[in-house]
Amino acid sequence: MKIVIIGSGNVATHLSLALKAAGEEIVQVFSLNLNNAETLAKRIQAEPISNISKINRLADLYIICVKDDAISEIAKEFNDIDGLVVHTSGSTDIKVLSSELKHVGVFYPLQTFSKTKDVDFANIPVCIEATDAKQLDILKNIAHKLSSRVYTIDSEQRRVLHLAAVFACNFTNHMYAMANQILLNNNIDFDIIKPLITETADKILNDLPENVQTGPAVRNDDNTINKHLNMLADLPKLQEIYITLSNSIKLSHKIV
């Protein structure tokens, strides 16, 4: 299976490394920024290109890992190609891939990627979609080489997953960042709170988050809540978030 990777960001990097480790041949890495293409291409023994006209026309699979709003534009470059063209976006409909493309699909790894942190693909849910059964089988085979969790998910369900992921991951990480800001302001090292973060994530592996909610809001402990709001007087944005989320917890638990 000859693969071309379009993009050189977090998803492109981790997916390329996983595909390479699984024995796939990545023939090219395309990025408008040649330096970025070279950096990634070097790690997977591929050819770096920054000119789209130099794309190998005979690859089996083209994986588009670019910003959501650039997918449709870049996909048009593959209109005359026989290979399967997929995007990797959670929030983008398969239909964004031009109807002139012969074979299209989606290969969405439901995970958060940062270049500085290795990930083990084996445990990452890979959500695949294709417009016909043969292409779906191709994606299924590749996905199974990377991960034990392969799901066939249509575009609508995938959008829902991506929205849920924003809460479960992006907003969660922002909570960690706000905790760090509070600690920093008081010269306390972020390290002390890490076991709490790990345990909070571990708890929901065997129970629903609604069942293991702790803290002043779910106890309806307004005395503590008010103390905290006073402490946040100099951080009005965090104060607003504290109020919004405490009220939301109370509402979810039918306390108010």
Added chain:
Amino acid sequence: MKIVIIGSGNVATHLSLALKAAGEEIVQVFSLNLNNAETLAKRIQAEPISNISKINRLADLYIICVKDDAISEIAKEFNDIDGLVVHTSGSTDIKVLSSELKHVGVFYPLQTFSKTKDVDFANIPVCIEATDAKQLDILKNIAHKLSSRVYTIDSEQRRVLHLAAVFACNFTNHMYAMANQILLNNNIDFDIIKPLITETADKILNDLPENVQTGPAVRNDDNTINKHLNMLADLPKLQEIYITLSNSIKLSHKIV
């Protein structure tokens, strides 16, 4: 060391089990609800009591694990006792323990506890405080039997830690709950998102959360943000939270 546990909730339960496992003798468990006292006392071979007048007056250590606003009231019951009386609250000043008590302190395990989930105390930061060095040593010795992470923290710093913990744990768990709500509404199993939650928590063990933020807000991807807001039209509370947090992420990353 003879210990009396005041309370039978999550903290009382996990702390008692850890102390027992470390070889300490827990002589009594007090709870206004005798059933709850009995349930916990049975697990640690202690005497259950629900009448405060039956408290053993000769114990070495009394650990108060009750709701924050009940601490001062219950602490008064120990005014004539020689043993060390501590509370376990993150947000409560040591001064709430009556000045008539002979020896006072704080023993605050910085962790989230649920009765249904075992915890390994060895990794939990235990924050201790006492009004004199001798009592601090007593607490230090006990804390070290439970955990390798023992911190001497004054009441003001402890309040800050507790506030940060609300963001890092309570609000984070609420994010998981909202993700689950979105998935449930669309008949998608929460399981699919668990690897993402685990990885999000793992990422900050070796990097600051500000450095590993992902998602549409930090990419300033308003197209995706607007799609998500449309999807949340039937969940206006979640929509409000989505807007508040996305704006906060943008602001933190100087995007707006």
